[in-house]
């Protein structure tokens with residue numbers, strides 16, 4: 001088995017009750033079969049509490065006020081304190097570590113929805129590297145009977161070229177995002193038109209292209225704003241229609257709508273220009289935003305892009321990455337306005353982990369978004 005992980009992966013340490021949030025609230029924690037079996041045999045009063053606080057039919061911990069029933073007032077886990085780390089279920093033991101499974105390959109990542117992981121990812125100044133290792137484990141072949149290995153290796157090659165473009169710091173971030181979006185659209189075209197044999201040449205073209213003169217077609221000029229303003233409102237409606245995990249998210253979305261869009265296009269344009277001009281930071285931090293945007297794009301592409309081997313939706317995976325980075329920035333503009341036009345690192349990490357928690361950690365939300373983005377691509 002081949003493993004891939006970002007270079008910062010092993011540095012993660014949970015800050016437990018000093019965490020600005022907790023992963024034991026707001027969503028249901030699914031318990032694996034082995035842990036369910038162990039919990040059913042714990043003796044004494046704590047065993048009784050355990051058995052009474054599990055929804056055995058669903059295989060999840062019961063919740064009180066949307067918090068796991070074992071999360072105590074100090075934000076410590078009672079199972080951990082009573083029975084030790086080894087008694088945690090698979091979900092609690094592994095979070096925020098995430099695994100994407102492919103034939104012969106497991107890709108490990110830290111999810112952005114954990115505040116500490118978000119800080120690590122956004123605070124990383126160097127270009128992210130992916131470390132490869134091998135073990136003797138073998139796949140269960142039946143799980144991958146229909147796995148399209150050729151498509152997967154083309155996706156991996158495409159992702160390497162995308163990483164190379166996204167990490168080209170000689171270009172401004174918008175140009176890099178624009179170029180990788182084009183690459184994904186061209187790849188999708190080859191898949192749709194059944195001419196995958198052209199993909200190698202396509203990747204060669206993107207990887208050897210002289211990008212020093214790449215125009216930034218995402219510049220905010222007045223004409224763009226006509227379209228951009230209506231687009232953002234449509235996208236906001238989509239986000240607002242998704243399942244909620246935390247009530248605070250509703251407030252963040254509502255503030256964004258009222259601060260950014262309620263005064264019309266002209267006001268939106270001026271706000272964006274002012275934010276772009278200062279980036280909400282002083283000049284020292286402007287470069288930081290570009291690096292953070294790069295790390296976010298790298299995160300979303302690493303986590304999702306190769307998953308299109310299962311559904312052929314290559315372009316939509318890239319659209320999701322761009323949508324996410326765009327919307328994190330949109331929410332940051334609103335936060336910048338709320339904070340008298342200042343923005344600190346903790347504001348950025350908070351918006352990022354909240355976005356990831358709401359959008360990425362609900363299968364239902366992810367499905368709705370993918371479908372919506374795929375339809376928009378068709379249009």
Ligand code: SF4
Nearest residue numbers: 014015019023114116
């Ligand atoms: S969200 Fe992250 S840092 Fe916070 S308690 Fe969970 S794993 Fe620890």
